[in-house]
Amino acid sequence: MRVYGSRIMFSHLCALLLFILCGVFGDEIKSVSVTEGDSVTLNTEFKVHGKDMLLWMFGPQETRIAEIYYQNMIIYESYETFGDRLQMDDQTGTLTIRNISNDHSGLYKLLILSNRENSYKRFSVRVYAHLPVPAITINSSGSSESRCSLLCSAVNVGHVTLSWYKGNSLLSSISVSDLSISLSLPLEVEYQDKNTYSCVINNPIRNQTTHLNISEVCQTCGDSVQFCGSTEAMIRLVSSVLVGVAAVVAVVYDFRSERVQ
Missing domain, CATH: 2.60.40.10 (Immunoglobulins)
Structure with missing residues (x-):
């Protein structure tokens, strides 16, 4: 969806006003853990009305990824980190990230501006890889x-x-x-x-x-010599060699005896 310059500027000014004038910084960060490839939902616990504005940002640069402005929903699909993975509920502003990867680990911030309340929520998302079988x-x-x-x-x-x-x-x-x-x-x-x-x-x-x-x-050694202790394995190996040598000597002796006779 096309994003107009005036709308972006309005969002930016609202964010600045919320930080500078309202002083609403959120009193906690909600930690969310998810396995790579799964989906995660960040709930706003909010109901959108009339001229409410909700703005989602991601990462240390606080890059805008989605917003609701006067009941118009915008998802910034041009932001290559997420592509088409983002989904937002137009009634609540709740954000869902599908097929999540490690690149999506980080801090998500939500600004809510309305005539009922001004609030600021933060979500720390940690993405874990699938576990192998040990x-x-x-x-x-x-x-x-x-x-x-x-x-x-x-x-x-x-x-x-x-x-x-x-x-x-x-x-x-x-x-x-x-x-x-x-x-x-x-x-x-x-x-x-x-x-x-x-x-x-x-x-x-x-x-x-x-x-x-x-x-x-x-x-055990009775089952397979390769797993024996080194000392006993060496003894077994030497014994086997000696038995083999003795067998060869016996054959040679018999052969010579027959020729002599």
């Missing part, structure tokens, strides 16, 4: 004859916590606030341990859990 693997180099060394890992994650649980009890955890980082958390258990263990990755709105099956992940 992977549990064995660290064969760290395992011994009696204990199994494990790693729980997650790749390309940010603003998450990775934790080991024994039943419902927290054993250890690691948190990260960076984006697109890989996390690993170690754990050692006995091969015959009958307790239940799980690895959990979570952010403020969701979590993913992987349960540990010790008998499957921590195979």
Whole structure:
């Protein structure tokens, strides 16, 4: 929809008047968390009448993204950060952001000017990436004859916590606030341990859990030599080599004996 210069100027003057003359700065910031790809709705708790004006702004530059002016609704679709993702209720001014991405994290401000009230609302929106399922693997180099060394890992994650649980009890955890980082958390258990263990990755709105099956992940030496402790694995390897050499010697000896006869 076309935006006229006089209307933009009027919006700008109203915003300045609200800040300078009315001194309405809002007494709180409402925090909103959402998963990437979902939709989020910022409620105005307002009913539009007559000559009311509502102006939505986004980011540190307070860029105008939508407004209602004398019951005419304008969405600034030319603002490339949002494209056609924005939707506004013309009766309340409530703003919905569809298919939200990390680029839409930030501070949203709403100015309300009417003959009934002048108010100023702020919403801090945090967009979180989808959580991967944590992977549990064995660290064969760290395992011994009696204990199994494990790693729980997650790749390309940010603003998450990775934790080991024994039943419902927290054993250890690691948190990260960076984006697109890989996390690993170690754990050692006995091969015959009958307790239940799980690895959990979570952010403020969701979590993913992987349960540990010790008998499957921590195979003993009787099941697979590659997961044995280094000492016992070496002994088994040397024994196998000696048996093989002995077999070869026996064959050669028999062959020579037959030729002599």
